[in-house]
Amino acid sequence: MSAAAPGRSRGYLAALVAVWTVPSLAFLLLVHLIYGAYKIDVPPPMSGDARAAVVARLRAAFEGRPDDDASADPVLARRLDHQGPVIVQVWLDGAMKGRVDGYGPTVRDAVASAAGLLQQHPGLQGLTAEDRTRARLKVDVVVGRGPLERRFPLLEHVPIHPGIDGIGVAVVDDGEFLLLPDELILLNVLTKKRPFPTIPDFALGLDEQKTEQTLARRAGIGGRDWKATWQARPRRYFRFRTDSFVERPVDARGDGPPLPLLRGVPPGPEPTKANLRAAALAGARFLVAHMQPNGRYLYQTDLSTGNQAGGGYSIPRHAGTTYFLAEIYRITKEEFLREPIERAFDHLRELIDAGGCQGTLPDGEAYECVIDRGQKTADLGSSALTVVALAEYQRATGDARYEPMARRLAAWILMLQRPDGSWRHRYDVPSQTPDDKSQLLYYSGEAALAMARMYTVTGEDRYARSAERGLDWLVGWYDFFAGGFLYGEEHWTCIASEAIWPAVKKAKYLDFCDGYARFLRNQQAEPGDFPSQPDLAGAYNVTPFVMPNNTPAGSRTEATISTYLLGVHHGRPDAETLHQILAAARYNLRQQIRPDSDYDVSPRADGLGGMPGSPIDRTVRIDYVQHVCSSLIRASELIDE
Secondary structure, X not given: OOOHHHHHHHHHHHHHHHHHHHHHHHHHHHHHHHHHHHOOOOOOXXXXXXXXXXXXXXHHHHOOOOOOOOOOOHHHHOEOHHHOOEEEXXXXXXXXXXXXXXXXXXXXXXXXXXXXXXXXXXXXOOOOHHHHHHOEEEEEEEEEEEEOOOOOHHHHHOOOOOOOOEEEXXXXXXXXXEEOHHHHHHHOOEEEEOOOOOOOOOOEEEOHHXXXXXXXXXXXXXXXXXXXXXXXXXXXXXXXEEEEEEOOOHHHHHHOOOEEEEOOEOOOOOOOHHHHHHHHHHHHHHHHHOEOOOOOEOOEEEOOOOOEOOOOOOHHHHHHHHHHHHHHHHHHOOHHHHHHHHHHHHHHHHHHHHHOOEEEOOOOOEEEOOOOXXXXXXXXXXXXXXXXXXXXXHHHHOOOOOHHHHHHHHHHHHHHEOOOOOEOOEEEOOOOEEEOOOOOOOHHHHHHHHHHHHHHHHOOHHHHHHHHHHHHHHHHOOOOOOOOOOOOOOHHHHHHHHHOOOOOOOHHXXXXXXXXXXXXXXXXXXXXXXXXXXXXXXXXXXXXXXXXXXXXXXXXXXXXXXXXXXXXXOOOOOHHHHHHHHHXXXXXXXXXXXXXXXXXXXXXXXXXXXXXXXXXXXEEEHHHHHHHHHHHHHHHOOOOO
């Protein structure tokens, strides 16, 4: 018996080791096989000199000038698998006027082929000399290819790196047809599958039908029966990578070589005080340009077409956007901001008067709330952020004309606060009844900030105590085992925690926000985390296959700025948090639409200063600009040049 026990023990250990290691080894083997089968090897990107040499030859051809191709850059002699191609697009006033695909055994040969095709392109013949000068040449050198997996359903959600891989098809007897990585972005075919219906932001995959239909049209196949005709053609799909770059705007061409592109976007400026301030003001100008005469914003803009999205309008986002304009006016005193802010307030005043959410409390104090046209239910966030905006304007100007309005809104917010500090989030206006069940993201933190800002402009203790009770409840909610490891969206909580200083100096607010900042930092991509996607550094992301939204890099940075300042107040400034702030700012500066990145933006979009939804989303919504540019202007105050 005793002799058998060691054998059973060794067998048990062997089984245990097998259970834990065999699946892991199998998984590693699978990853190795997939990586080897699908990885696309690409050479180092072209140097600035090589980019300049390529574009010089193409521009000479485009303008009808002779070119002796004197450049001896060794990159131009580099051989191209599958003969490239080198793809050249001509962009003018946000529209692509023509495209050519030049093939050749080397970069030099493919560029020469593309140059000849540019001179013959029928769509370019009508361009004037001035048009040709202003136009920007965009170049994509196809530098690597790999298979496009279409056999296994499990892999259909991650067929390509969004915005990094292009898709091509080789059709027997007809040649090949390619959709560039940024063409797939402009076609809006990326991240169209949602494997988890309850998490709509988790989107993967490809709109395969629209992609195939576009490729079929490139091959000359259209009409109602395109699918049957297309499927009858022998064809092979593939992925490819490009070395991509674009000319600078005409007035900046002497500043350096053509700009390298990743996902169609050039590198951004560094987060210096001047650059942060300029970017925030550009965002403010975008918002002012997208405000209607009645004070209501053009809510969402498609950068490619300039079309304005229909559908719903968000009053909390209207108020939050106006808060940002008041905030940047307080910091910069740029006079162009003042009238639009007041116009946005006038619209909120009209909504209050028309909405019927007004009355008198038992103690005789008047209250009111903001409700949008045709609605019967008022949301806490609409009134809370309106108070924040009104108070910020008063801080900026010293003008107290909106204070009575802010007080009535604040009275309604106080009415919705429970004895434990929490808030009711919805209110039925016809019956004057709070909803005790609905709980929505952000609203409690926004209400706490509203109370903190009311204390700032009035000095009344009741507002400070309301903010304190609200923050105690928000922070105390996390007082359980996993509370320090998991967090919701608590950026307003941390903004309010700093805003109420020094009236409330509780160390637990700093401890909570420090923990929240660390939690977010674990989701923030560092340089080198995604080697083929360096543009994601600084964003908040969990996988390179799911594109980060740009708004969190703004709203979470607002929170980390407040956390850093709260640390300064307590004598505990945190260098890691400051690094986190600047990393996100660097990411956001790249994403914002600038003169060097607007070559594919429709003039109708008036896109300068806009913030797209993500690296692969070409829509701008007012709150995208609000959160990002608020973080940029506040970050500028942390930097000493």
